[in-house]
Amino acid sequence: LCDFTCPVCNKRFSRIAGLKSHIMLHKKEENLICSVCGDEFVLQSQLSLHLDEHQKELSGVRVAYTCKSCSKEFKMFT
Incomplete structure (x- = not known):
């Protein structure tokens, strides 16, 4: 069950923590x-x-x- 979707690439995650870590990958400057x-x-x-x-x-x-x-x-x- 994947309830959280990355707004950048649409990759799906079952936990919000996984999504938050993933989103940081899109923010190279950070x-x-x-x-x-x-x-x-x-x-x-x-x-x-x-x-x-x-x-x-x-x-x-x-x-x-x-x-x-x-x-x-x-x-x-x-």
Whole structure:
């Protein structure tokens, strides 16, 4: 059941949060840009996680694996 439709491209979403995140993709000028590498993000939380990775690189902390679902970091990938 998709009750929310993007007014720009007509893509449909079942949740308003999904629609809001999607609409930001259409507003490139409003995207958040990493000051270190220039990567662009729609959500502040995405940029914050990304900047944390840069900070770890600069501090010498090595993380072997970061879970894509929960962002938890592990020293080993098994």
